[in-house]
């Protein structure tokens with residue numbers, strides 16, 4: 001995020017503080033707009049990166065079984081209220097011809113798709129689309145479990161409710177494979 005973008009956020013936050021009835025000049029708040037600008041630069045960092053490129057692929061002899069990385073924590077911002085939604089991502093794929101990805105890069109991909117305004121369904125789809133582009137695996141399974149602050153601290157106020165989204169593709173879009181994936185998650 002460049003200085004001009006940061007200044008636009010600072011001005012906007014000052015206006016919001018005024019509009020909600022606060023005094024943006026009181027000591028506790030004078031630095032807040034700049035802090036919020038730095039915070040948005042961080043939580044929306046992917047808007048400045050048009051493509052996820054930070055990954056490495058490796059070749060194994062012939063690993064063809066399901067690779068599952070589960071319980072990857074993520075934090076995102078709901079695009080309807082700009083409030084956090086957060087939880088865990090579980091990601092599995094079936095390698096094609098032994099082609100695998102560094103495990104940490106799967107977690108980095110989760111951060112990449114999470115660091116922009118989103119809805120949980122699109123976050124789920126984007127993970128699948130990116131893995132397909134990067135790995136061309138024989139199949140992909142993605143499950144996200146998340147709590148939405150827009151449903152908990154306001155509005156309907158359903159504290160602790162969880163939203164679960166899934167998407168399965170290729171050879172993992174099969175009842176036996178899905179059951180195996182779900183069994184490994186529990």
Ligand SMILES: Nc1nc2c(ncn2[C@@H]2O[C@H](COP(=O)(O)OP(=O)(O)OP(=O)(O)O)[C@@H](O)[C@H]2O)c(=O)[nH]1
Pocket residue numbers: 078079080118119120121148150151155156
């Ligand atoms: N499908 C989906 N909906 C979401 C997500 N995050 C927030 N929402 C919903 O987006 C909807 C926005 O509805 P609106 O009626 O426009 O907004 P609202 O008046 O603030 O709605 P309430 O939350 O019901 O008070 C709400 O039902 C939210 O629960 C998400 O990730 N996926």
Ligand SMILES: [Zn+2]
Pocket residue numbers: 078079080081082083148150151
């Ligand atoms: Zn919301």
